[in-house]
Amino acid sequence: MPNYNLNINNIQKSVDTDTDTPLLYVLRDYLELNGPKFGCGLAQCGSCMVLINGRATTTCMLPVSSIGQSKITTLEGLTGTTGKLHAVQEAFVKEQAAQCGYCLNGMVMAAVGLLNKNPSPNELEIKKALELNLCRCGAHSRIVRAVKIAANSFK
Structure with missing residues (x-):
């Protein structure tokens, strides 16, 4: 399996997974980030959204192999280290x-x-x-x- 180095919430994370694994599954199953949710699985409900380079993007059909060096921010990453709400x-x-x-x-x-x-x-x-x-x-x-x-x- 290929290894992907991802910038998630300003932290570098390394994940071994198939190229077609949806980013949502990587976030939830491998990295235990539960802000993005599985909703429809068809990128039509928005439950799985994250920010990719600051832009809201659905992740349930987005293969992890397409992310490259993009900056990913999940709901958990909005608060940063201060603990203050966005x-x-x-x-x-x-x-x-x-x-x-x-x-x-x-x-x-x-x-x-x-x-x-x-x-x-x-x-x-x-x-x-x-x-x-x-x-x-x-x-x-x-x-x-x-x-x-x-x-x-x-x-």
């Missing part, structure tokens, strides 16, 4: 923007990815950035409000 996480807590938690990882990662690219998005841009994430319990309005609040802290 502004998006704080806003989600403040707005109670989660119910069942199915979409939470993807919504947070998509929001951070958006704010990395555009720190002052309008409501339409927020909705567009979140559209790949399936929320089954209908917390959409609170989620959008949370992203708006987080955006204010990026200014």
Whole structure:
């Protein structure tokens, strides 16, 4: 099996696995990072999202062999070493923007990815950035409000 050296949450990790192993499985099964979730397995629900070079990306169908030297950030890596929540996480807590938690990882990662690219998005841009994430319990309005609040802290 090939060996992959991955930059995950600013830490170098080495993993021996098949070339077609999805990144999600590497993160969860090999590295025990449980922020990204298995949802649909078809890259259509967003539960498995991480940031790859700052951009929100689904991982359930993304082969680990395609990662190269990219910087991967999982939900666990958003807080860094200070133990303080990321502004998006704080806003989600403040707005109670989660119910069942199915979409939470993807919504947070998509929001951070958006704010990395555009720190002052309008409501339409927020909705567009979140559209790949399936929320089954209908917390959409609170989620959008949370992203708006987080955006204010990026200014």
